[in-house]
Amino acid sequence: MRRRLIQSTLAVVLVVIAVFGVSLVVVESRTISSSAQERVELEAARLASIVDSRLLGAGTVDADVLRGQVARGRYAVIRIPGQRPIEVGDKPRGGVIRGEATGEEGEQVVVEEPRSAVTREVGRTLVIIALVALLAVVAAVLLAVRQANRLASPLTDLAETAERLGSGDPRPRHKRYGVPELDRVADVLDASAERIARMLTAERRLAADASHQLRTPLTALSMRLEEITLTDDPDTVKEEATIALSQVERLTDVVQRLLTNSRDPRNGSAVTFDLDEVIQQQIAEWRPAYRSAGRAIVCSGKRHLHAVGTPGAVAQVLAALIENSLMHGGGTVALRTRVTGNQAVVEVADEGPGVPADLGARIFERTISGHNSTGIGLAVARDLAEADGGRLELLQAKPAVFGLFLSRTPPPGKTPAGEPTVR
Known part of the structure; x- marks a missing residue:
């Protein structure tokens, strides 16, 4: 050129x-x-x-x-x-x-x-x-050389930027050349780099969330299958198989939820559901793991509460809190339900050392963990709760008490699935 x-x-x-x-x-x-x-x-x-x-x-x-x-x-x-x-x-x-x-x-x-x-x-x-x-x-030759360098050098830079984008390096350069047409191309390449970076971040986040969220139901399913292989009692086999099937359904729901949440975290399909059923399901799934660790998991509080949300998402949030207490807490884990205003609250508390003071305000941030874990579980749990219009908070640091707040009535003008429309 x-x-x-x-x-x-x-x-x-x-x-x-x-x-x-x-x-x-x-x-x-x-x-x-x-x-x-x-x-x-x-x-x-x-x-x-x-x-x-x-x-x-x-x-x-x-x-x-x-x-x-x-x-x-x-x-x-x-x-x-x-x-x-x-x-x-x-x-x-x-x-x-x-x-x-x-x-x-x-x-x-x-x-x-x-x-x-x-x-x-x-x-x-x-x-x-x-x-x-x-x-x-x-x-004329000197001017032509200068003008050629002024035009050719930016094109070389833009070609290198496009090559970096193609090789998986989406960092924008934010470099301009004083030529409107070339600056326009640079703007488009920088915008493309930012979009690619967001897409790669979303893909990595989805992969990390999926690996973390699928680990728990897969572990529980593995334990049920081991129980089936160790017994000859048809009734026990049938009971364990039924539980395993329910865990497979939950696993499918986890995958679907992750995919939906990765596209738009606000796409929650809220319904009115029985909070006791979700809590009892989680206790039944996690009791063998707690029994193996020599610990107990119990439930108390107000019964027959109904909340608005996605049952699968609420189950994942409770599973993350229960697993967090199993890994980092101590003693008996208690799931307590109560009502405050127009919200149903599920508290998950244990008798362990609690959350370190330097992590209290950042406990829900990704990659933040005090015990060399991934730091993803609580962050994903918070996102799932917010997607259903609820919230997840650390109510007490020592001993740790987490609270899941769920609405008891649907937003104005919206009838949740499972509720008849009053005419």
């Missing part, structure tokens, strides 16, 4: 020099020739005037008198009636420029100048024009 820009600029300059230079040479040559002819004619008229003044004054006219009046390099012939022609200077050879004049006494004056003098002057003019043209070409 640089070579093409330089070549095109140089071609334009050469064409301009050729057109205007030739015209200038022709005009200057004619001007110099006309000026030389005019000088010679003026010289002849001046000599005729001198001869007239000498003749009228009864003076003599000879070569010695006129020699000082003729310019050097010129040849003059004065013809006075009744006298021999008077010659002043050396007669030039070759081409000449001739000027003639006639005086009042009838004398004729002829002045000649070698055409070579005009040729030399034209040559000097041509040299000057050629030097000016050469300077113009040099200036």
Whole structure:
């Protein structure tokens, strides 16, 4: 591209020099020739005037008198009636420029100048024009190189930016070049880089959330299948298989919920559901894990509460809190239900050391954990609660008490699924 820009600029300059230079040479040559002819004619008229003044004054006219009046390099012939022609200077050879004049006494004056003098002057003019043209070409080349670099370098940068985007590096460069068209391309590439970065972040977040959220139901399902393999009692097998099927359904719901939440966290399909059923389901799933750890999980508080939300999402939030208490807490874990205003509250408390003071305000941030865990569980739980119009809070740090707040009535103008519309 640089070579093409330089070549095109140089071609334009050469064409301009050729057109205007030739015209200038022709005009200057004619001007110099006309000026030389005019000088010679003026010289002849001046000599005729001198001869007239000498003749009228009864003076003599000879070569010695006129020699000082003729310019050097010129040849003059004065013809006075009744006298021999008077010659002043050396007669030039070759081409000449001739000027003639006639005086009042009838004398004729002829002045000649070698055409070579005009040729030399034209040559000097041509040299000057050629030097000016050469300077113009040099200036054009320098300007073309500068302009080519100004245009080609940004294009190279933009190509590198596009290549980085294609190789998976979505960092925007925020570099501009002072050329509106190139800056527009840079704006589009930076905007694309930011969109790609958001998409990659969302994909990584989905992968992290999925791996974390699927781990618990898969572990519970594995435990149920192990129970089936260790017993020969058909009733036990049937009971465990039924629980395993319910866990498979929950696993499917987890996957669907993750996919829906990754597209738009506000797409919750809220229904009015029995909060006791979700709590008892979680206690039944987690009791074997707590029993294996030598701990207990219990439920207390107000019974037969109904809340508005997505049962699968609420189950995932409670599972995250219960698993958090199993991993980082201690003693008995208690799920307590109560009512405050128009909200149903599920508290999950344990008897462990609680949340460190330096993590209290950041406990729901991703990657924040005090025990080398992923730090994803509580962040995902908070997002799920907020997607259903609820909220998840740390009510007490030591011992840790988390509270899940759920609305008991649907938002105005919206009837949740499962509720009949009153007409």
